[in-house]
Amino acid sequence: MLKKGLKLNSILTGSCPKCQEESMYVKKNMYNPEFTIKMNETCSHCGTRYNIEPSFFYGSMYVSYGLGVALGVAAFVIFYSLFETSMKTAFIGITATLILLMPIIMRLSRNIWINIFISYDKNWKENK
Structure with missing residues (x-):
């Protein structure tokens, strides 16, 4: 487990x-479409409001795009170079990879986005 206080731990x-x-999310299971990105309003421990402003998480779409491109390139390299498949099979592999990992990409991009704006506070109990 990662050390508490690291952004990577929160992400x-x-x-x-x-x-x-x-957890910021209502349910742990991200593959349930109803709860993939459903978040709690605030943290029950420190009171942090997750939706900082209206439409705050629209910015996470940019992070999601970057993650999708990176995973698509990785899938292409794996299918085309390592498995030596045809371009058509590699394209199908990229598509399948992105569809299967979509809930992970969605949550990960939100986690990265909110961690850009909110930092860990080791004295959160005193500043509550």
Whole structure:
């Protein structure tokens, strides 16, 4: 497990970026379409409001695009170079990879986006 206080810990676990005590998401299972990006309003520990302003997470679409491109390139290299498939099969592999990883990409991009704006506060109990 990653050390509490690191942004990477909050990004990979989906925990509150300020206190890293609990998950920002209502349900752990991201493959349930109803709860893929459904978030709690605030952190029950430190009170951090996750939706900082209206439409705050629209910015995470840019992060999602970058993650999608990176995973698409990685899938292409794996299918085309390592497995030595045809271009058509590599394209199908890229598409399947992105569809299967879509919930992970969606949550990861939100986690990265909110961690750009909110930092860990080791004294969050005192500043509450």
